[in-house]
Amino acid sequence: MKDNWKRYVFAILVFSFFAFSLHLYSIKNFEYRKGYNSKLAQNGELVWQKYNCQSCHQMYGLGGYLGPDLTNVLSVNGKNATYVLAVIQTGNKQMPANNLSEDEKTEIIEFLKSTDASGVSDPKSFVKQVNGMISKDGNGN
């Protein structure tokens, strides 16, 4: 059959797909949810999503651009948890006031502590990995 080569190409593509998938999932530390200091911090990300903070703020340079990047907000210019909670509670210029519960307040602060401890937020300094994720040193860290 003159179209046999197409079958070979197809077979090679299918094989490559499975081989690459196998490779990706066998990479050590390949995990989406890592880097949180605690369960509270992980819940804090859900609070962050629930109140749509990412529609106006960036994390690691990604997100909305109406407000500033908040990856390192807790360590910039002496800003602390009290300041952050005050801004969330009262709003600020274009930022709406958000009425968080006490638990949500604790969790979002733990989330921000965790992102702050994870490094700096300039994505240009990150290394792209083979699986499309980014890391600080190219080894998943």
Ligand code: HEC
């Ligand atoms: C509608 C857009 C919008 C949403 C949604 C929003 N913010 Fe903001 N936020 C802003 C803007 C704009 C500013 C900067 C205001 C200014 O110029 O002083 C800001 C400022 C802040 C600041 C102060 C940053 C600094 O460096 O002084 C913090 C902290 C903050 N927002 C946290 C949050 C959190 C947490 C959420 C989710 C609960 C959130 N924001 C949701 C628009 C938003």
